[in-house]
Amino acid sequence: MKRSITLCLSFIVIISLLTGCSRHNEESKATKAHPREIKVALSAEVNPPYLYTDKNNRFVGLDMDYLKLLQQKLPQYKFKYELGEEESNLVGIGAGKFDMGINWFFKTPEREKKFLYQDEPYSYALPMLAVNKNNNDIRALKDLPGKKLTPMAPSGGLFSILSEYNKTHHPQVQIDKIQEPSNGDNLKMVGQNRRDAMLINWNTYKAIQEQIHTNTKIGGIVKREPLHIVYNKSNQQLHDDIDQATKELKKEGKLQQLSQKYFDLNVFKDVNSLNKDKSRLEVR
Numbered sequence: 663m664k665r666s667i668t669l670c671l672s673f674i675v676i677i678s679l680l681t682g683c684s685r686h687n688e689e690s691k692a693t694k695a696h697p698r699e700i701k702v703a704l705s706a707e708v709n710p711p712y713l714y715t716d717k718n719n720r721f722v723g724l725d726m727d728y729l730k731l732l733q734q735k736l737p738q739y740k741f742k743y744e745l746g747e748e749e750s751n752l753v754g755i756g757a758g759k760f761d762m763g764i765n766w767f768f769k770t771p772e773r774e775k776k777f778l779y780q781d782e783p784y785s786y787a788l789p790m791l792a793v794n795k796n797n798n799d800i801r802a803l804k805d806l807p808g809k810k811l812t813p814m815a816p817s818g819g820l821f822s823i824l825s826e827y828n829k830t831h832h833p834q835v836q837i838d839k840i841q842e843p844s845n846g847d848n849l850k851m852v853g854q855n856r857r858d859a860m861l862i863n864w865n866t867y868k869a870i871q872e873q874i875h876t877n878t879k880i881g882g883i884v885k886r887e888p889l890h891i892v893y894n895k896s897n898q899q900l901h902d903d904i905d906q907a908t909k910e911l912k913k914e915g916k917l918q919q920l921s922q923k924y925f926d927l928n929v930f931k932d933v934n935s936l937n938k939d940k941s942r943l944e945v946r
Contacts, residue, residue, distance in 0.1 A: 694737040700900065702729070702741050703751035703763035711865060711924040712766050712785075712889075724924045725764050728784050731916055735907035739900070752777075755894050762893045762900065768819040769890055778901050782908040783888035784917060786929040788864040788936070788943070789823055792852055793881035800859050801882035801937075807833040809858040812848035813840035820861050823885065846870050853877030863887075864943055871945035880943055883936050886929060 692698035
């Protein structure tokens with residue numbers, strides 16, 4: 663019995679090694695004449711301006727434009743897109759169902775243990791402070807101690823930004839937690855002076871303002887949050903090739919052009935420069 667178990671385990675190890683070698687060979691043999699198919703996980707939840715659908719129900723946006731530029735740079739790969747929910751997409755990437763995923767991913771220590779992250783960001787999210795239109799006192803995180811923020815989900819990336827800030831700054835920002843906050847209700851509270859400010863990503867703020875026009879404005883952009891493609895850990899060569907292509911696209915100014923197209927400003931500038939141009943981000 664022990665010998666049978668040992669033989670079975672040895673067989674499993676050999677199969678795993680052969681599979682790994684096959685995957686490595688597949689990556690190394692990828693050419694323009696014989697491109698390797700790359701399964702790319704897209705989120706079924708639209709997130710303008712990064713990913714959304716047009717009138718013909720086709721996916722468009724900054725992410726798709728970026729992927730098309732990558733496809734031109736890397737003819738040895740052929741991208742095949744599949745839709746799914748964000749968490750199930752991440753599970754699929756980890757399990758090898760997908761080679762990579764793109765969905766406005768922030769980098770977190772927990773996820774870095776499970777996935778390969780793009781080292782060269784293709785764009786940046788803009789976490790910002792929404793304040794009442796009559797408020798001129800809140801422009802940055804340092805202005806928040808003693809103020810009342812709208813409640814936040816403890817699992818979100820914005821909560822992490824404030825948590826990291828509190829680790830190195832005193833006095834600290836008070837954070838009220840809630841599992842499922844309503845962004846619309848939170849903005850209304852700020853517009854009605856029931857809360858002093860809300861930390862929110864610009865694209866989310868823009869989408870809400872276009873629908874309900876709360877009595878708020880952008881107090882200030884607090885940072886640039888890099889956006890990354892996430893890869894299965896076996897795809898080191900794919901990761902390296904896309905990083906190199908992204909550097910080239912940035913050097914050529916094409917990523918900056920995408921930023922101008924979708925944001926009307928260059929998100930690759932520093933935060934101080936972005937805040938000088940923040941009026942361009944307001945919803946008219």
